[in-house]
Amino acid sequence: MIRNSRRRTEPLDHAELARLLPAPADPQLAASRQDLLEEHLMSEIHRPDHAPAASPVRRPLRRTVLFAAPVAAAAALAVVVSLSNSAGTIASPKPVKAPVVQIEEGSTVQLASTVHAIAAAATARTTPQPGPGQYIYIKSQVSFMATRHNADTGESVTWVQPLHDREVWKSPDGTKGWLDEPGYQDKGGITLDTNEPRKQLSYTWLAAQPADPDAFLKSVYSTVSGTRDHDQQAFNEIGSIIREQLVPSGLAASLYEAAGKIPGVVVVEHAQDASGRDGIALARLDPQTGERSEWIFDRDSHQYLGSRGVQVREVNGVKPGTVVERTTILTRAVVDAKNRRPGAGQATA
Structure with missing residues (x-):
């Protein structure tokens, strides 16, 4: 069974993320997507400790992977999801x-x-x-x-x-x-x-x-x-x-x-x-x-x-x-x- 995964909200750890993602073809991101990823990282860093926790999200099956950008972004994305684990997540609208x-x-x-x-x-x-x-x-x-x-x-x-x-x-x-x-x-x-x-x-x-x-x-x-x-x-x-x-x-x-x-x-x-x-x-x-x-x-x-x-x-x-x-x-x-x-x-x- 495959469960839908949500962009930027799944609490994966670094090791699991590394296993799930294939080897990157190139370490560069398009500038627009790099900016968005950096801004999301900033949002997690600046999230106050007393922020209310979002509704819990389901952990995806290991064989379901969500790519929000070229897979070379894995390292930066790993930081984002790690910070999300400790500070709660934002309930983003369901993708279409x-x-x-x-x-x-x-x-x-x-x-x-x-x-x-x-x-x-x-x-x-x-x-x-x-x-x-x-x-x-x-x-x-x-x-x-x-x-x-x-x-x-x-x-x-x-x-x-x-x-x-x-x-x-x-x-x-x-x-x-x-x-x-x-x-x-x-x-x-x-x-x-x-x-x-x-x-x-x-x-x-x-x-x-x-x-x-x-x-x-x-x-x-x-x-x-x-x-x-x-x-x-x-x-x-x-x-x-x-x-x-x-x-x-x-x-x-x-x-x-x-x-x-x-x-x-x-x-x-x-x-x-x-x-x-x-x-x-x-x-x-x-x-x-x-x-x-x-x-x-x-x-x-x-x-x-x-x-x-x-x-x-x-x-x-x-x-x-x-x-x-x-x-x-x-x-x-x-x-x-x-x-x-x-x-x-x-x-x-």
């Missing part, structure tokens, strides 16, 4: 079966003109500049993947989180922040304060970058490392900036023009964000995971709408056409304090 879409082939035929239109639109848009003590606020709706694998039958079922709100506050230098993701973090949110921010994702770092696309792309490549495809890492880094950061107006055009220069980037004519809005996408297929990351833009205004991850080639039992990630941007603004939401007259982007 991942949607499946028809895979549309990407093309480079319209790449230059599409990138030019997106860059021009980004330049024309007014972007607020955060001042001392202010925070960059991003509200989005997101859904990420968790895959259940039955080692007895070799079958895998891909589940995703129900679409839910996610609000992030970040100081310009990246040292202070707050995350509120109901159902997946403590009630009211968790701190993202850190003494070691990922500087390449901060507004301050971006504001200091050269406006020349080639020079900016070289700067992005300098932040990646390891044996994993560096082109994919660069694409992921820029994608993380677009998804949950405010891009300085003087750099906006260069950022997109730089992305268009990354080998393997294509245009997908039809892609839907998490809200179901159809747009045109800049995309790249990760040769190792088989997942194509898509940045989706409004077809007319070329404003960024959200992102989608589509499995193009079967890897670890995830079938082609499976939508493993969906996001949509609702609000992007500058606010005066952490935990404060934009109100009337507040600068938005």
Whole structure:
């Protein structure tokens, strides 16, 4: 018998987790998933000792494994579940079966003109500049993947989180922040304060970058490392900036023009964000995971709408056409304090 396992809530110990997970193919995670894993780890670390214990969860059978990200995340995930054992767990919403879409082939035929239109639109848009003590606020709706694998039958079922709100506050230098993701973090949110921010994702770092696309792309490549495809890492880094950061107006055009220069980037004519809005996408297929990351833009205004991850080639039992990630941007603004939401007259982007 196979019992459903829940993402991030099963109290596995380190030894059992090591037995369950196969040897990792690569030690690197996509930047967006690494950020989510790190933020969840922060939520467990900052959970108060007097927090009420969640309802007990059933221990899964040893032959049922839940993958919340590429299996190379085992070490970090082991820390998370270990902390969950001592501090209680969050009763996250039950995952739903991942949607499946028809895979549309990407093309480079319209790449230059599409990138030019997106860059021009980004330049024309007014972007607020955060001042001392202010925070960059991003509200989005997101859904990420968790895959259940039955080692007895070799079958895998891909589940995703129900679409839910996610609000992030970040100081310009990246040292202070707050995350509120109901159902997946403590009630009211968790701190993202850190003494070691990922500087390449901060507004301050971006504001200091050269406006020349080639020079900016070289700067992005300098932040990646390891044996994993560096082109994919660069694409992921820029994608993380677009998804949950405010891009300085003087750099906006260069950022997109730089992305268009990354080998393997294509245009997908039809892609839907998490809200179901159809747009045109800049995309790249990760040769190792088989997942194509898509940045989706409004077809007319070329404003960024959200992102989608589509499995193009079967890897670890995830079938082609499976939508493993969906996001949509609702609000992007500058606010005066952490935990404060934009109100009337507040600068938005």
